[in-house]
Amino acid sequence: xxxxxxxxxxxxxxxxxxxxxxxxxxxxxxHPVIGFDIKQAVKSGSGLVIIxxxxxxxxxxxxxxxxxxxxxxxxxxxxxxxxxxxxxLADLDFINERCEGFEEFKRALAEFDLKTVEGITGVGAKDIxxxxxxxxxxxxxxxxxxxxxxxxxxxxxxxxxIANLALMTGNFGKPGSGVNPLRGQNNVQxxxxxxxxxxxxxGYQKVCNPDARSKxxxxxxxxxxxxxxxxxxxxxxxxxxxxxxxxxIVGENPVLSDPDAGHVRQSLEKLELLVVxxxxxxxxxxxxxxxxxxxxxAEKEGTFTNTERRVQKVRKAVELEHGKALPDWKITxxxxxxxxxxxxxxxxxxxxxxxIASLTPSYAGISYKRLEEEGLQWPCxxxxxxGTSILHVERFARGKGRFMPLEYRPAPExxxxxxxxxxxxxxxxxxxxTGTMTRKSAGLNALSGQELVNISTGDAAxxxxxxxxxxxxxxxxxxVAASARITDDVPEGLAFMTFHFAESxxxxxMSADNLDPIAKIPPLKMASVKIARI
Amino acid sequence: METFKLKIDDRQINAGGGDxxxxxxxxxxxxxxxxxxxxxxxxxxxCRMCIxxxxxxxxxxxxxxxxxxxxxxxxxxxxxxxxxxLDTLELLLSDHPTDCLTCPGNQRCELQKVASFLGYNQRSLxxxxxxxxxxxxxxxxxxxxxxxxxxxxxxRTCDEVTGINAIELINRGDESxxxxxxxxxxxxxxxxxxxxxxxSCPVGAIHAKNSPVATEETAxxxxxxxxxxxxxxxxxxxxxxxxxxxxxxxSNRGSLCVKGRFGINxxxxxxxxxxxxxxxxxGGFESAEWEEALRIAGDKLSGYKPEEVAVIASAxxxxxxxxxxxxxxxxxxxxxxxxxxxxx
Numbered sequence: 001x002x003x004x005x006x007x008x009x010x011x012x013x014x015x016x017x018x019x020x021x022x023x024x025x026x027x028x029x030x031h032p033v034i035g036f037d038i039k040q041a042v043k044s045g046s047g048l049v050i051i052x053x054x055x056x057x058x059x060x061x062x063x064x065x066x067x068x069x070x071x072x073x074x075x076x077x078x079x080x081x082x083x084x085x086x087x088x089l090a091d092l093d094f095i096n097e098r099c100e101g102f103e104e105f106k107r108a109l110a111e112f113d114l115k116t117v118e119g120i121t122g123v124g125a126k127d128i129x130x131x132x133x134x135x136x137x138x139x140x141x142x143x144x145x146x147x148x149x150x151x152x153x154x155x156x157x158x159x160x161x162i163a164n165l166a167l168m169t170g171n172f173g174k175p176g177s178g179v180n181p182l183r184g185q186n187n188v189q190x191x192x193x194x195x196x197x198x199x200x201x202x203g204y205q206k207v208c209n210p211d212a213r214s215k216x217x218x219x220x221x222x223x224x225x226x227x228x229x230x231x232x233x234x235x236x237x238x239x240x241x242x243x244x245x246x247x248x249i250v251g252e253n254p255v256l257s258d259p260d261a262g263h264v265r266q267s268l269e270k271l272e273l274l275v276v277x278x279x280x281x282x283x284x285x286x287x288x289x290x291x292x293x294x295x296x297x298a299e300k301e302g303t304f305t306n307t308e309r310r311v312q313k314v315r316k317a318v319e320l321e322h323g324k325a326l327p328d329w330k331i332t333x334x335x336x337x338x339x340x341x342x343x344x345x346x347x348x349x350x351x352x353x354x355x356i357a358s359l360t361p362s363y364a365g366i367s368y369k370r371l372e373e374e375g376l377q378w379p380c381x382x383x384x385x386x387g388t389s390i391l392h393v394e395r396f397a398r399g400k401g402r403f404m405p406l407e408y409r410p411a412p413e414x415x416x417x418x419x420x421x422x423x424x425x426x427x428x429x430x431x432x433x434t435g436t437m438t439r440k441s442a443g444l445n446a447l448s449g450q451e452l453v454n455i456s457t458g459d460a461a462x463x464x465x466x467x468x469x470x471x472x473x474x475x476x477x478x479x480v481a482a483s484a485r486i487t488d489d490v491p492e493g494l495a496f497m498t499f500h501f502a503e504s505x506x507x508x509x510m511s512a513d514n515l516d517p518i519a520k521i522p523p524l525k526m527a528s529v530k531i532a533r534i
Numbered sequence: 535m536e537t538f539k540l541k542i543d544d545r546q547i548n549a550g551g552g553d554x555x556x557x558x559x560x561x562x563x564x565x566x567x568x569x570x571x572x573x574x575x576x577x578x579x580x581c582r583m584c585i586x587x588x589x590x591x592x593x594x595x596x597x598x599x600x601x602x603x604x605x606x607x608x609x610x611x612x613x614x615x616x617x618x619x620l621d622t623l624e625l626l627l628s629d630h631p632t633d634c635l636t637c638p639g640n641q642r643c644e645l646q647k648v649a650s651f652l653g654y655n656q657r658s659l660x661x662x663x664x665x666x667x668x669x670x671x672x673x674x675x676x677x678x679x680x681x682x683x684x685x686x687x688x689x690r691t692c693d694e695v696t697g698i699n700a701i702e703l704i705n706r707g708d709e710s711x712x713x714x715x716x717x718x719x720x721x722x723x724x725x726x727x728x729x730x731x732x733x734s735c736p737v738g739a740i741h742a743k744n745s746p747v748a749t750e751e752t753a754x755x756x757x758x759x760x761x762x763x764x765x766x767x768x769x770x771x772x773x774x775x776x777x778x779x780x781x782x783x784x785s786n787r788g789s790l791c792v793k794g795r796f797g798i799n800x801x802x803x804x805x806x807x808x809x810x811x812x813x814x815x816x817g818g819f820e821s822a823e824w825e826e827a828l829r830i831a832g833d834k835l836s837g838y839k840p841e842e843v844a845v846i847a848s849a850x851x852x853x854x855x856x857x858x859x860x861x862x863x864x865x866x867x868x869x870x871x872x873x874x875x876x877x878x
Contacts, residue, residue: 011761011785032728032791033761039697061697183760185875187856188849194856196847196874202857207870220865225840229870235844244871246838248831250859251848252875273834279807290831291819293808294851297757298767298774298798302852304755306762306785314852317752317767318774318802323809324824328848328855332862334824338832341866344858352854375762375784429726432758432793440801443673444793447727 006189008178008391009142010308010377011037016176019047019138021131023073023162024148024525026056029429031146031182031307038144047138049131051076052148054424054454054496055489064131068121070422070494071411071526074154077161078406079117080132082109084168087129089136094170098396101403105164108405120408136169140177147184148426151524153412153514160404167401173393183307185433186297190305193363193378194356198229203360203378219359220343231520232258233512239267246273248335250328251294255283256434256502259510259522262478277331280436283502293325300327301349303371305378309388311366312375411526412514415493419475419528421459423495423509431500439500451504452485454496455531460486463531470534473497475527478508481534495531538604543611549602556584556597559610566610567619567648570685571598572734574788575694581685582622583648586610594618620652626683628659637681638745639738645683666711671721674796675732675742677712682739684710688731695789700725712739727792733778746775753780756794757850761785763794774799840868847874 014020015037028035039061042048048062053070068076084090085106095102114125121128135141143166149158163179171177183189195201205212207228217224230238232254238244247268258264268274268287276288285291297304302314326334329352333344346352350368357363365380365387376387391397415422430448431438438444453473455465465471467486472479473495482497482504490496497506510527536551542559549558554577559566569581579599586597589607594615597608609615627649634640666679684703689712692701700723704713714723732740748768756763764783768776777795781788811827812819835843845863847856856874863872 031759031761032726033763033786033789036696036789040694043697185760185849186755186757186762187852188760188875190853191847191849191851191856191874194853195860196856196872198870198873201860201864207864216864220861222865224864225868225870227870229872230844232846232873232875235846235871235873238844243842244844245842246835247844247846248835249846250855251850252846254846254875257875273831273838275831275835279801280804281806281808281812285808289814289834290827291808291812291814292827292831293810293812296802296807297754297850297852298802300852302854304757304762305853306755307760308762308785310762310785311853312755312762312764312783312785313753315752315754317754317769318772321772321803323807324811325808326824328851329858332855332858334828335832335835336862336866338828339836339866341862343865344862346858349852349854352857356853356857374782430792432797437757437801438793438797440804440806441797442800443727444797446673447721447792 006309006391007180007182007307008172009175009180010389013175013389014142014144014180015041017041017046017138017140017142018176019049019134019141021049021051021135021141021143021165022058023051023143023145024150024158025144025146025182026052026054026058026148026426027144027146027182028057030184030427032429034182047134049134051131053491053494064127064134066123066127066131067491068123070424071152071154072121072408073149073158074161074406075112075117075120075408076123076128077158077165078109078112078408079114079121079128080135081161081164081168082112082117083114083129083132084136084165085109087133087136089133090168091170095168098172099167099401099403101405102168105403105405108407111407135165138171140174141169141171142176142178142180143171144180144182146182148424148525150181150516150519150521152521152526153516153523154409155516155521156518157406157409161406163401164403164406167403172396172401173390175390178390181307186306187304189307189309190303190311193305198231201359202356203362205360216359233515233520233522236264236267236512239270242270245271247271248275248277249284250277250332251279253278253282253284253434253436255287256499256505256507258512259507259524260477260512261505261507263512277328279325282434282436292331293323294328294331295320295325299325302327303353309377310375311363311371311378313368313371411523413511413523413526413528415528419530421493421495421529421531423473423475423497423506423527423529424525425497425499425506425510427500428498431498433500435500435502448500451482451497451501451506453482453531454485454487454490456490456492456494457486457488458492459495459531460484463533465531465533471531472534473509473529473531475509475529477511480504480506480508484531495529540602540604540606540608542608553602554598555586555588555600555602555606555608558602559597559608564610565651566597567651568598569644569648569683569736570687572687572691574734575687575690578686578690581683583619585615585618587612587615616652620654623649623652623654624657624659627654627657627661629662629664630683631680632661637738638741639681639735641747643738644736669719670743671719672725672727673743674727674792675729675740677720677740679711679739681737682712683737685736687734687736688712688740691730691734696726696728696730698724698726698728701731727796728790729792729795730789746770748776756790757798758793763790765790765794767798774802835867841871843867843869844871847872849874
């Protein structure tokens with residue numbers, strides 16, 4: 001609806017927001033340094049509205065905390081839009097000049113009077129309209145979100161509901177505004193930019209676009225497949241059906257990171273060939289037929305692209321000790337050469353960046369020479385271009401910003417008598433993702449050494465669970481053990497776990513079905529579970 | 535930015551809007567002794583080391599809390615200033631150990647720098663022995679109040695930079711000290727272990743448990759979350775021994791969290807790092823040479839139709855790694871079946 005999948009603004013300018021709307025993000029824990037900035041901005045007078053069923057640490061700094069029922073974000077955000085419209089706070093000039101589809105969107109808002117929204121979300125009408133007013137009057141206001149928004153069966157709707165709010169209040173194209181997804185991994189933005197996705201080449205050039213395809217065919221000197229490939233979750237389905245027989249995994253640990261992890265393991269065991277390339281013998285590598293040793297970030301040259309689209313230089317600080325590991329690009333190139341392919345005999349990572357820049361309009365002006373000085377934010381279309389700190393300044397990447405009329409769709413997996421609680425997942429500040437790196441640190445393990453499943457006092461009393469008890473958390477897909485932490489940071493009916501601990505792998509519990517229909521994201525933030533003392 | 539001229543110690547100095555006298559002097563290469571000044575923090579004026587004389591102003595204002603202005607005439611030394619500074623230092627040192635060689639702050643200590651600049655070489659006050667217990671509850675750094683000079687840089691950093699406010703100055707006068715809420719140990723407090731206080735501490739009071747001095751530093755990017763903090767990896771004898779934030783990085787302006795500051799060297803140098811290819815044979819994995827591993831992987835992959843293979847790329851790997859991997863998938867394996875955990 002805007003035409004670009006990235007943070008619209010920069011970390012440096014989000015500090016200029018008059019009001020923050022923080023939704024589906026636990027920024028002080030997952031992006032701690034941005035958390036520092038938000039706290040300082042709030043102390044110097046910016047407003048902070050938090051939408052989250054969980055009482056995240058930043059709630060203590062918030063002017064307003066909307067504790068909606070899990071999975072009801074679309075209804076809440078549409079309610080806020082309705083309130084902005086009814087109160088006359090919409091930026092009609094911006095809407096007329098830069099957007100389309102507003103009339104249809106207005107009609108969709110008819111379903112979202114605040115009484116109805118209150119009924120769906122559990123948030124009082126007064127609070128909804130106060131949040132709407134704070135956001136609309138922030139001048140400028142910035143929306144920050146993370147996986148709590150996207151990892152739902154209706155994740156795309158959530159994102160569109162967020163963009164609607166920003167469009168109707170003109171919060172685009174200026175410092176301190178925008179729609180800002182906080183990306184979770186150091187180079188998840190870069191992996192997307194590089195076309196490590198089934199439907200695009202580098203810089204989001206569509207594989208279905210014949211012009212793009214023919215450009216890459218010419219550059220690479222081969223005929224390329226048309227039509228998009230499979231997403232990770234679809235790959236596993238095809239493995240089960242016996243249709244995908246060989247899989248090459250680089251630097252990921254789906255046995256812990258993917259939903260329905262027990263099933264992921266079974267699927268990987270069915271493969272005729274599994275090649276895993278990593279820096280450690282991960283849970284996934286143990287299932288491989290061939291394991292290829294890669295060097296870590298500290299032992300190689302390259303670039304990462306951060307959450308604000310800034311391409312930055314990664315430099316080699318240490319030599320590999322007594323090992324034969326190689327940079328990932330070199331290993332992949334060697335496999336390609338083994339298979340008789342041309343075009344993979346790169347001598348350095350710099351040579352690869354030159355090729356990337358030549359084929360990618362948004363990276364065209366990026367070179368190692370320039371990156372020596374400082375990072376560059378894409379789009380950076382030429383050598384003279386300074387990079388782009390704010391997107392959509394004059395116009396949206398797709399031309400006009402398009403309003404999306406939305407409906408509220410309840411989450412498919414609702415609690416029932418057998419699995420009466422909802423489980424949501426996230427990270428803590430001390431560990432990272434599946435713990436492959438951080439759990440090697442004695443100090444970080446001392447600060448956070450085991451999974452603590454957060455359970456509300458009400459649920460704990462009913463389940464006769466005390467703080468520190470060992471419990472089983474079970475879903476339709478599996479069962480894991482963890483220690484209980486009794487806290488009203490989670491509301492009654494909701495439990496919270498991280499996915500850092502292999503011995504309490506929360507993703508065994510989550511569903512790989514009910515994907516978001518567009519983004520194919522699994523609903524990692526919601527599963528029905530039961531919890532019982534061991 | 536508005537610029538103007540002022541005179542410091544008879545030198546004409548250019549200064550910019552917002553500069554304090556201390557900042558203008560330091561930028562011009564004129565050292566004024568200071569302890570409580572940290573460029574990231576609001577002026578504090580606590581240590582009284584940076585006192586100066588300004589023409590037309592009574593007394594001895596602190597340079598760190600006085601805005602520089604056009605035409606100002608500043609003197610940073612003189613018999614009275616030197617005497618006052620030495621007296622202040624004497625009082626500070628009456629309550630400070632002098633076992634510099636075994637102090638973790640040795641050679642990095644700003645108090646040493648002040649004492650040496652002032653030519654302090656003889657105690658005239660009888661030193662008082664302080665015996666605060668060391669708080670070593672945090673796995674990465676200790677808080678040793680015996681070395682504390684009460685400059686409040688740690689406390690102000692925990693407020694003005696991180697907003698965590700785990701520590702505060704409590705009590706008054708002689709009883710003043712840095713404390714967590716209710717005096718609990720750091721590990722039981724709100725502290726998130728980011729170590730920003732340690733970075734700001736001018737003495738050895740908050741010090742890393744393990745901090746050999748690096749002989750080289752390499753500017754790179756933290757490998758954890760998507761913020762992409764600029765870091766310097768300090769190395770010595772081929773190992774990472776320290777990490778510090780890069781103040782020039784626009785993404786983090788020098789700040790780091792616990793993972794970036796303390797969670798890198800152990801995984802990079804871990805004994806379980808994969809050192810050679812492994813091939814699964816009957817009875818488990820065996821180490822292999824690259825040639826064998828590549829032959830098995832390459833030959834087997836060659837045997838599948840494009841629709842029978844898939845690739846999972848990495849949000850941890852570099853752009854260059856991912857570019858080559860998707861090129862390989864599309865151009866060699868002949869499929870668009872490539873994805874990574876952007877959705878996870």
